[in-house]
Amino acid sequence: MTTQQPPTVVLVHGAFADAGSWAGVVTELQDHGVAVVAPPNPLRGLAADSAYIASAVSRIDGPVVLVGHSYGGALITVAGTAENVVGLVYVAAYVLEEGESLGELQGRFPLSPLVSNLDESTYPVPGAEPAVEVTIKAEAFPEIFAADVAESVTKVLAVAQRPLAAGAFTETAAAAAWKTKPSWALVAGADQAINPDVERFGAERAGATVVEADGASHAVAVSRPKAVAQLILDAVHATR
Template sequence: MTGTTVVLVHGAFADASSYAPVTGRLLEREVPVVVPAVPNRSLLGDSDYVASIVRSIPGPVLLVGHSYGGAVITVAGAQDNVTGLVYLSGYALVEGESLGELQGGFPDSDLPAALVYTPLPFPGGESGTDVSVAPARFADVLGHDVDPQLMGVLAASQRPLAAAAFEEQAPVAAWRTKPAWALVSSSDRTINPDVERHGYRRAGIAAVEVDSSHLVMLSHPDVVVDLILTALNG
């Protein structure tokens, strides 16, 4: 995949800074990188947004999705210039499946008990719900093996996910037509690791396992970079 641009898609309760160590290492290797700020408003809307960024990039694109970002790249990855997908502690959905449906078949992680629900106003008087993680629980649930000071900063600056995103169904599964790689965080307290394994296994993706928290890009950036380079050279 010489000349391929790597697009790093962050997940819920995070932003582009969650990829900072990975972004820096890729740039040091002169790999073109784009790290968009995903709105985290809806699966379909977020996928459309990422797809628009992909279409604006001349040449091939490798999509990397962490957590909820895995669901986003499953849909956005159907773009013609996407040549591969990399899932990091993420959701590999099938067509017609939502995040809630995939998770519903497995025991809960520590995440549900740590969630905070806040009314989300929309123009015209309608309302929805924003979902975030209680700051006091953020480090333990998302990054127990990451520097506590950094986790405090991330807790204060987290990007909530609209509750509607949990219920929207994926209209397409790009892994059916694109090569894919995956990583399971075996010590994940945010997503039950068996949810990750099930999604990857069902998609026929051979996954590497890392003894890591959910934020594997921060706790094991070298492992993540190695997996991305493997995909670029695959």
């Protein structure tokens, strides 16, 4: 799909992070004159979060290239069905099929070290029983999430994690926008949070244009913002 108006890039962060994780990528895109929005991801569940992102997209006048990191990839898969979304970019991300959950996709491959290094806690839900949320154990965070990021940075990221509702792993995707929208994907070759084969399988199944970042951790947007921004720029240029 092509359009005369330049797309706005919407960056969707994943679990255990916030929109600040896109800082380096935002700077690169802005330096290239690209309009960027990095909304907060509620991290409360696949249906609710994708609806929130879709609402953020709907407020943008003109075409959108929707970018998702990690769990954010599952969200753009659903929210990307919005009419003004013209392209999808997956960054070290889950690329779900319609009717598939994160757990089902992960279950096709050996589990990453992340799974055995999660801490569980509960949070209040009005009118219901408390729900479970997860974070990465602080001592394991640097190696699992950001092994190629400076220790001074990972120490901060580890204690500033935003937890993900555990129920997000079992909810299924209501749609798969990649069936009707062009997609691009970056596979983080040394990812310890998502098995790179999970990223690769989903991207190839979606027919995405795939680039491999050899040796990159899950936090590739932090450690290699230029490479991530370049893939997004490729999508922007292809969808104009």
